Amino acid sequence: MEKHSKRYRSAVQVADLTKEYPLKEAVEILAKFPKAKFDETVELSFCLGVDATAGEQMVRGTTPLPNGSGKKVRVLVFTDDPAAAIAAGADHAGLQDMMAKINEGWLDFDVAIATTEAMKTVRTIARVLGPKGLMPNPKSGTVTDDIPAGIKAVKAGRVEFKMDKACNIGVGVGKRSFTPAQILENAQVVLDAVGKAKPSTFKGSNFIKTVAICSSMSPGVRIATVEFSKY
Secondary structure (H helix, E strand, O other): OOOOOHHHHHHOOOOOOOOEEOHHHHHHHHHHOOOOOOOOEEEEEEEEOOOOOOHHHOOEEEEEOOOOOOOOOOEEEEOOOHHHHHHOOOOEEEOHHHHHHHHOOOOOOOEEEEOHHHHHHHHHHHHHHHHHOOOOOHHHOOEOOOHHHHHHHHHHOEEEEEOOOOOEEEEEEEEOOOOHHHHHHHHHHHHHHHHHOOOOOOOOOOOEEEEEEEEOOOOOEEEOHHHOOOO
């Protein structure tokens, strides 16, 4: 017989976790779940109906969160003018020196931004940054010559999403300390962003198969299909 944690047993007293709920109601249910001793991250989890073996059906993108992510984002900028990047709010900046540290195993940053010129050199460490999801990419807005704007966007709460090999996507939409209204607004924006990222080559009727919302230590609450069926 399957045994559930005390936290799970407490959660099922709040709602029937075998059912689907409108997004607003799901957020309200999540808010009633027992909280951990730290400020948990709230995440939307997607299961997509695309073909993972078809490169042209890779799903990825970025979107700003209207209420921020609640996370302190450490930004590294690859540039020949590190002083300007630091002045603009970067936590770390440089080029050859930063690349040397990364090759030695240093990865104390959350997002890497690169100028278009620096990107020519940064590509040589793609084998290190790529698997970690830290490689600057024009599609995600992290390859730019407007470094101050790039840093501001990332630190303000822009999130990046990318499908894994099992056609799943997880996107943070805030913290448990956020109000339900803030979580709902962020979640609606993320749901729309993922929906609009549907590949043009996808011909099926179920681009988004399932969506659930959860926090770091809570079970997931399934979102009603009507919330994303238009995608």
